[in-house]
Amino acid sequence: MSEKAKEHRYESGLAVVQSGKVSDPGIEPHRVRMTDKSEKLERTANRQVAALFIASAVGSAFSIFAYFAFPITSDLGTVRSNTLWLGFGITLGLLGIGIGAVHWAKTLMPDAEVYEPRHQSRSSEENRAAAIEIIKLADQESGFTRRKLIRRSLYTALAMFPLPAIFFFGGLGPNPADTLRHTMWRKGTRLAKDPYGTPIKASEVTEGSVFHVIPEGLQDLTDTKLEEKAKAAVLLVRVDPSVLKPIAGRENWSYDGIVAYSKICTHVGCPVALYEQQTHHLLCPCHQSTFDLTDGCKVLFGPASRPLPQLPITVDAEGYLIAQSDFHEPVGPSFWDRSAN
């Protein structure tokens, strides 16, 4: 070894080697158990262990009985009793064996501590030398070190062989492309009640109420229903128009104090569904991000950063609330090139 290792030479490192330590008096003497002293107690323990094992057998038998005695019907109470009694029987079956075995070991098997030697993990010097010899021999015989060309080409091959897997995994899903940027909302899509899709009239949205909204037609989708819902869910609220703080460029996005905001949290995407009608705060129950509905859903508290995207709305000729367009920004959690284009 080099000079460098010199400082580390002490095997004990920074441990202070103390002289005159208290000497080890050896294993504490064994204390005789009651079951070893008294034959009566030994017999008792013997019976206890047997009783536990018998209790276990009874428990197991009971659980088989319970399997038939407590069948499941359409009444949910039967599920409860089935679970309970089957479970009790098995519990007794298991604990009887377990406690019995341990009790046996503790009271009737030898309880004097014994010891055996322990050896260092390090191999003996001969074995180490022999191992090195084997490696050297293998190297010599194969020419691993000598044959550079073979060695390097093998490295290349080994480095290359897992690469196809990466491309295989590429087939797990499509390129997200711009799916994250668009939702089902279009100009003129009616706002409808979640989950049944009844369109909502502006007059129905009274102050203080909150509507959980989906785009009309979503309920009729089949394959992509949940994917669209995961982006398009909206919260609809009417507040006194005077408390709404104006936001430049969004003056006509609301209708008579009715505002619609994306329900998908800009943090990690939970539904921000808790609306407090007096404070006009929206709260996400997953991570407690709080948004101010009257101020463009700015973040007041919690780990979110961005305001909830607003859906521009208006009413159609029949008085139903409709979207003016899709959201003007991607909804939900941030992603890398979210602000591109």
Add this chain to the structure above:
Amino acid sequence: MANQATAKKPGFLAERANFLDERVGVAGILKEFGRKIFPDHWSFMLGEVAMYSFLVLLISGTFLTFFFQPAMTDVIYNGVYGPLKGAEMSIAYKSTLDISFEVRGGLLMRQVHHWSALLFVASAGLHMLRVFFTGAFRKPREINWVVGFLLFVMGMAGGFTGYSLPDDLLSGNGLRIIDGMIKGVPVIGAYVSSLLFGGQFPGHAIVARLYSLHIMIVPALIIVLLAVHLFMVVIHKHTHYSGAGKKDNNVVGYPLAPVYVAKAGGFFFIVFGVIMLISATFTINPVWNYGGYDPSPVSAGTQPDWYIGWLDGALRLAPSHLEAGWFGFSWSWNILLPLIISLVFLFVVGAYPFLEKWVTGDEREHHVLDRPRNAPVRTAIGAAGVTFYAVLWAGASTDLIATNFKMSLNTVLTFMQISLIVLPIVAFWATKRTALSLQRKDREIALHGRETGRIVRMPHGEYIEVHEPVDKYELYKLTAFESFAPTLARPNEDGKITVKARMRAALSKFYFEDRVTPATQLEIDASHGHHDEQKAIEAKPAKKVATKKPAAKKSAAKPAAKKTASKTATKSAKAPAKKPAAKKAAPKK
């Protein structure tokens, strides 16, 4: 069991044993391992709890796979649970309901599976803490610490993939959070999410994919790691607590057969029995209450299972407005920061043995455990780590803390944010001080004996409290440790003091600046002159024992101890302990 070919006709078992031995040589294996010694201590069973919980997971999980269908195709529920009849749901959710309500014992098995999952990770965590605080990770067990650490991580992975399978509202929102976190990863986030979910969230693929991971890859890895873990335990033999007769070159305890076969074997049934009892009586994850997954609704109290809680807490505790828009891209620091902190925390946990070994430079093998107080800084680091983890964990239930203790949600969260930084420091300091105090107390007891509460008046009028010397076994336990001293940054062969050397010096100072050295025999003997005087005064009225001054320092401790023992009859249990112990500990005379 036997292998003999005696004159008698061999019994049934003997015949089978012979059959096996002639084919695989079991006798040799039995000879090698049959009487292996295992030390006995309750805290050594924690790892076994984890292993047995895992076995229960395999048993109950296999049962569940017979009925569970990991498909996300929509179906109409027409089972027995009234409040969902006619509802649209995925096949995965429907089959979970069917297991619960239409398979006899199905709900019991679901609950067994889920409860044992919680217990598996909990007991593994507790086992890790035991290993950490007793220094069982020291050479030669560093690799096994890493293996155990990976087992813990795989336990979390197994738990999470399982949590997501029923496709109910709770687990669906959990996946939604995962999706949001993945999307926040720079550059690749949106692509990875699309790959994982097979397109847009939630898609129709995720449950089946997680199912493959949950029932194949994750358990396979756990089994392999567990095998390695146990293999190394056999190689190293189990550690034992410090005490008389326990050395680095022996192992003291009970033989595998019969004592440990009975104890450990029985313990499997106990663990299984406790899980079964809990599962029979307490509901866990009542999926029928949550309904099938739908991206619009959410339930108050949407939390992950406990072992993921600390990660959820980390997300919650991130301050507002961290997201940055550098160079026209989204840097979701509100996600990345918690993620990085969690990963760093995990890394430190996994790498700790190597860090400590680098500081101490201790190349010896250690098989005798440290008492936590005898490694004050390690114990304090552990306490700080536990506190850090606990605050993150509590952070995941800010809402429940707020409602149950009638506090403001916002106050609780802000308090947690502060606690995350302050409490670990407080815990570190308090633990280190406590450990040092306990060490001083031990030293005090070793030198002067235990306080007995008996006050005697000396002939010259002074009142003193009588101290009773501890017996030699106790004395050894109190003094059997090493103290470490800080090192200086020394120049290397080029005469330069490297940054590494400086760091090591600084760390060694951090670790060992405050230390208590164990009492040596010399110190103990020196202090006994004083005690014998007391002893004698005390003893005089009771018995006519001569007040002999210690003639030779070496023998001073013994007579004193003897006197005490004979006098305090109530301590008779310790009285026979006066004879030098036989190594093989024969029954006491």
Add this chain to the structure above:
Amino acid sequence: MKNKRRSPFAAALVIVAGLIISGGSYAAANAVVKHSNTSQAVTQSQLEEGKQLFLANCASCHGKNGVGTSAAPTLIGVGAASADFQVSSGRMPAQADGPQMQVKPVQFTREQIDAIAAYVGSLGTGPAIPSADMTAANGDAVRGGELFRINCAMCHNAVGAGGALTEGKYAPALKNIPNTRIYEAMLTGPQNMPVFNDANITPTDKKDIITYLKYLDENPSAGGYELAGLGPVAEGLFIWIIGLGLIIGFTVWLGAKSN
């Protein structure tokens, strides 16, 4: 001295007994907490009594004739349903200022509450107390569950265990709440709870929701005892404290030397 290891059996017996007893009392409690009320025709004497009670107990904050003061909002147009909800749940009369009104012991008799509600209802046009027929729990629990999860569960939790709101406010638990009160809460939106008018959640929908909640009240979990419906956090605490506690108890017994 003696180590009669009978404790496991004893423990099991105690557990069984405990479970049976607590199960029984739970069912009994379920049966007791049930009463309904109907909207009666308002009489003049009732209005008069209501007015007197209002002046004595409410007017100091809500103002004479319920016009409101700086301390409390106007009650004109809140309807009898709102007054009935607030007073019969014990939230009103309010005691202390706080993030939200606390439930306290009810201060008035049923007749007095009806009188106050009738009076407040007469102050303007607002929702009336729903009839017994409207609040009967005989609707469609499937629809009710679905609507409950979409409109209510985010605050009140999927099984109505309650949840936290901002700044110390909270959504109360919904276990064993009288049907009428559930209906009134949806209709009037007390405090920070949003209003769910009949256009948003139709009277039939409201009935369905009540039906679902009553189903939850009346049907204990099929899996055994529920940990307050609080979900994974309660489960985690349970396994750490009870589960691991029990097992550590066993390990200590296992590792201890027998006498």
